[in-house]
Amino acid sequence: MxxxxxxxxxxxxxxxxxxxxxxxxxxxxxxxxxxxxxxxxxxxxxxxxxxxxxxxxxxxxxxxxxxxxxxxxxxxxxxxxxxxxxxxxxxxxxxxxxxxxxxxxxxxxxxxxxxxxxxxxxxxxxxxxxxxxxxxxxxxxxxxxxxxxxxxxxxxxxxxxxxxxxxxxxxxxxxxxxxxxxxxxxxxxxxxxxxxxxxxVDTAHFAPVPPAGRAPARPRRLLAVGRLVPRKGFDRAIKALKDIPDAELLIAGGPEAPLLFADPEAERLRKIAFEYGVTDRVRMLGRVPQEGMPHLLSGADLVLSLPRYEPFGIVPIEAMACATPVVATAVGGHLDTVADGVTGRLVSPDGSADRELARIVRSLLDDPARRARYGVAGRTRVLSHYxxxxxxxxxxxxxxxxxxxxxxxxxxx
Structure with missing residues (x-):
């Protein structure tokens, strides 16, 4: 040729x-x-x-x-x-x-x-x-x-x-x-x-956003992004939060924030957060405009992408493009995009493995040097492949x- x-x-x-x-x-x-x-x-x-x-x-x-x-x-x-x-x-x-x-x-x-x-x-x-x-x-x-x-x-x-x-x-x-x-x-x-x-992924738009000035003290931040449907696995992230002290979970997706109280999946997730005693550490943001996503992704300590199945999964490569490490279920396109132990971690899609999920998240939150390495490797991988x-x-x-x-x-x- x-x-x-x-x-x-x-x-x-x-x-x-x-x-x-x-x-x-x-x-x-x-x-x-x-x-x-x-x-x-x-x-x-x-x-x-x-x-x-x-x-x-x-x-x-x-x-x-x-x-x-x-x-x-x-x-x-x-x-x-x-x-x-x-x-x-x-x-x-x-x-x-x-x-x-x-x-x-x-x-x-x-x-x-x-x-x-x-x-x-x-x-x-x-x-x-x-x-x-x-x-x-x-x-x-x-x-x-x-x-x-x-x-x-x-x-x-x-x-x-x-x-x-x-x-x-x-x-x-x-x-x-x-x-x-x-x-x-x-x-x-x-x-x-x-x-x-x-x-x-648009690597000009999805790129690391440095913090503006000295960041105020806050809990360690976990972020999950996607449409509010049960298969996206936000419930797993909420349940795992019980075993992850000093961490908050932000969930971005669904309708505009004022409409979340009428959303059936948002209501289901609120009930799970109450049942697991983490209501005060779960924040549902509703729909976040595309222009705000790089800042949100860059400000997270870890991005959790935990669908039960996923044809490809765009959230992990958007997070990696922003140099944020990812914990993702080992399904569909995640198996290709997330290099386990290099740009993040792959976990079982089995909901019975929530304690193992929590353990992996805790280990990464406790190791900022490893998170930084994963972030750099993730950005490099996206620029090379995606x-x-x-x-x-x-x-x-x-x-x-x-x-x-x-x-x-x-x-x-």
Whole structure:
């Protein structure tokens, strides 16, 4: 393979429920929105013509919006122009796919990249009868969700079967971690058609923030970040706090702080804190704006990321980018991102291991030199593996390998 000067390509990103324009923190607005927005931005910076197709979920925005970076976001009329939980959107994917087919007949993309399984269904329908290559990134797999949530899984019953069919029909699958790769192979997706490209982090934004002046005396600070849903494991952090003296736990996520008292998961966590006698050491912050996250992460002694399962997990690499060590459950993408004993510690996802979790946290809190080493190593690891520029280059490499015309990636086959 030889390097040649890449040409600008026309790239369609399909993200049916996760708009790059959405405000983060809602029930269906999180890591996928960030991924699509950052990937689109980096591809545009490389000279590509990028259009993101997302479902219209409000009547106000125009059909096409161009971001300040130059990304075109098309609001596809599929279903009602109102917010609908993503698990209820399957019925409108044929309508979404038909819109893509019409749009792509008029302006053919060089590659279509679908994000989430329902987007894959729409993208394959849009590309039907053409030679447009379709790349699929699942972001989360129904097999994993069903395994961990059981009857609490609200996904459509057809999800697992559809995901398997998408995996066999798409030209290439991009997995975000080695754990997902194994899951896809077990689903029957040929290993030869799977590429592993991790998620990324904005290392200019997520960077160490030095304290302003002399820090006042305070308890040692633990921080947990994420949507307020049971699988994120905030309850484990609260329970472990009982055995971690002189430490406070901050939980960032969920609705705005004034609305936390109406949030069912926040209420459940408050009851657990009361039951374990740590109410006075648990602070729920609610939604923290993105601009405030680097300061919050940098000010923590440790970041706890304790989900029961996690497709990739963006919080650990955001913390590492801010040079803050991480204690994370050994699941999903955490197995790739957190170098155990180098940038943080991996712990069992088993809730019965809370005393071991507390012991590990105490040992790190009592060893500031080790925390400092972990922090430096974490920042270095993120800069080496998880910048959005590296992610965009790797994704463009996949596009280039599939392009039937001149290459997109700059690598000739």
């Amino acid at each position: 030889t390097y040649v000067k890449p040409r600008p390509g026309r790239i369609a990103l399909v993200s049916e429920h996760a708009s790059p324009l959405a405000e983060l923190g809602g029930p269906d607005a999180g890591g996928q929105n960030v991924y699509v927005a950052q990937l689109a931005d980096r591809l545009v910076r490389r000279g590509h013509d990028v259009t993101v197709y997302t479902r219209r979920d409000a009547p106000e925005p125009p059909t096409m919006v161009r971001t300040p970076q130059g990304v075109k976001v098309v609001h596809v009329p599929a279903g009602p122009p109102t917010a609908v939980p993503k698990d209820e959107l399957l019925r409108w994917m044929p309508e979404f796919g038909a819109y893509l087919a019409r749009a792509w007949r008029m302006t053919r993309p060089d590659v279509a990249h679908a994000h989430f399984w329902m987007s894959g269904l729409a993208a394959l329908e849009g590309a039907r009868g053409t030679d447009i290559p379709v790349v699929q990134t699942y972001h989360a797999l129904g097999t994993v969700k069903k395994r961990h949530q059981g009857t609490a899984d609200t996904s459509p019953p057809e999800r697992v079967d559809i995901e398997s069919r998408i995996g066999r029909r798409a030209d290439r699958i991009i997995a975000t971690c080695a754990d997902e790769l194994s899951e896809l192979v077990a689903m029957g997706v040929p290993r030869s058609r799977i590429s592993v490209v991790p998620c990324g 910048t959005w520029d590296r992610v965009a280059d790797a994704v463009a490499q996949v596009y280039g390998e599939l392009s039937t015309g001149p290459v997109l990636s700059g690598v000739a086959r």
